[in-house]
Amino acid sequence: MPEASDPIARMALQLARLPGIGQKSAQRLAYHIAGLPLDQVKDLAAALWQGRKALRFCARCGNYTQEEFCAVCADEERHNGQICVVRDARDVAAMERMRDFRGLYHVLGGTLSPMNGVGPEDIRIKELLARLSTENVQEVILATNPDIEGEATAAYIARVIKPLGVGSDLEYADEVTLAKAMEGRREL
């Protein structure tokens, strides 16, 4: 490649690191961005960088936030004794879109995966147990994904929290399934 296209090659290289964007898509996007007005590329780059810089983890639940606590944890009315355990912050957003669940969340930040060397100490299970001993929790809803690792993670958590006398289970696939599962959840 001639050196003139290096900025485009560098753009494509970075874009190809994103999930679901292959080499070809990355190059197509890079050429598109090269042809955009300066202001629009500035807005894109700023949204990504400033956005990432502004985000941290909620000190209570692990959700993304710009403050010490996320919007859910900061809402006193949501402290109703329910904690919904999810894999990541995207699951919180999906649950919030349903406007159905009125309790708090706990974001694990991953799922147990012995194949990938992810053990109980690598996801926020310890933090969940700490919350169960300090917060007034009546019910834990395990809303990990309905795949093998998600179910294994839910089963593991159910086992370690069972002695504490709280718990409930549900299957999680999409928003509709989740809403139905929330209605039909049962005691562990």
Next chain:
Amino acid sequence: MPEASDPIARMALQLARLPGIGQKSAQRLAYHIAGLPLDQVKDLAAALWQGRKALRFCARCGNYTQEEFCAVCADEERHNGQICVVRDARDVAAMERMRDFRGLYHVLGGTLSPMNGVGPEDIRIKELLARLSTENVQEVILATNPDIEGEATAAYIARVIKPLGVGSDLEYADEVTLAKAMEGRREL
């Protein structure tokens, strides 16, 4: 959405402006970027913004470059009397990957499209004619895309340059077709 996710919403909004990235993909990417190390997001944002800022159009052919002339135009050995007319800089990169064509390019920056209000004065046809009167050009290769607009554009250019006594035509689909077409091109 709680205000905590605003940076992610802003990321998703910007990403969704890119071609081929829908609302859902944009949100998925935004959450992915939120979870990346700061350095990696900085590299991505910098590649896009610095890259875009570094690019300008070659003063001769309209290809992307960081200098006054692109790498092809700056190469004296490429001034062999051939000009390959393409729609955009991506086509130049595709041709260069074939390492077959050893002449210069002319990037139109679009195709004629009466439906979208793109007329001959909106793409770099005037600049092509100027080159034909100032550069020593023996052959113009029309390598616009093989769709209706690309072919109409090639036909229009062939008509306006025919009196000048230079020209050749070819069908352009992909790299292989292009290579074959380059071999089999004929006098207009």
